[in-house]
Amino acid sequence: MLKNSPIQSNPALLKPPSTGFKPIVVSGIQPSGTLHLGNYFGAIRQHVELHAAVESYFFIVNYHALTSLSDAKALRNYSVDVALDYLALGFDPTKSNLFLQSDVPQVTELSWIFYTLTPVSQLEKGVSFKDKVAAGLTANAGLFNYPILQAADILIYGGTLVPVGADQKQNVEICRDLAARFNERFSPDNPIFPIPEPYILEDVAVVPGVDGRKMSKSYSNTIGIFDEGKELKQKVMSIVTDSTPLEDPKDPDTCNVFALIRLFASDEKRDEIAAAYRAGGYGYGHAKKELLGLVTEYFADAREKRRELAKNTDFVMDVLREGGRKGRAQAETFMEKARAASGLITTY
16 A cells, blocks of 8 residues: 555545445546656555545546647647556556546536536636746636636546645635535535545645756656656756755755655655755765665656557557546436536437
């Protein structure tokens, strides 16, 4: 079981919600670039553990990626890469569902209903939207309305538990509000959607990038999960540190390199390195070499598995196809109820 495991630290997460809905884990990951250590520690490793323990739906949110990526070839390639990464990191498609967001059209259908229930003022307060625009992304309507599509992503499958990064907590709150509004307006006596709960792994929710800011594709400061060799070494050695001389004591708790080391190292190894920082005579170069070895070793097996999977893309597409089939079936059970409750008539 993983260090800081969501199940180990809170087994109650797998119990049925008090509302009577069965526990369902739902989460997505955006294929807007190469997945990095922030994605892994902030989301993927939780997904890999939870997917085998409870009914779950994990999807590659390629509609969301269009808010920042306009290169069709890149989007296709990144989408397949995400699937490869998940499977290499331990996701078992026989135990859960992995699929493409675009394979479930009910998601965008439900989004429109949610648009009509969302005050513009609520979206204007979106911290994630403001942060992304400040980081240089175009302030398009898709980015502004991102939380609504995300809410549809969660609720269309009856999601009760949403493993997300700390920066997505506000979006889950918007999702909770939308579920409550829909239920109160259209089905007060028999709620259609559960009120989902976020699950945030607090101590690793924010992973520093090579420049010290949160690791993010938007900041171009990432270390890829499957980076190796010269590329990995170059990125690790470029991590920003202060100018404390080699011989002087250093504070591991304020060091970007150590913040990454603690994610990979055992408790014993972490304490050993922290003591070396404080004793002096241990430079940031030493710490970076230690980190390089830890990252290389940690993903060694997954790296080899990914190479093998990349030779069999037909298998990967079959996984996505079957996951999409199951996702559509689950989505339609909720969409049928949502259409009927809101008065939408279909004749097909």
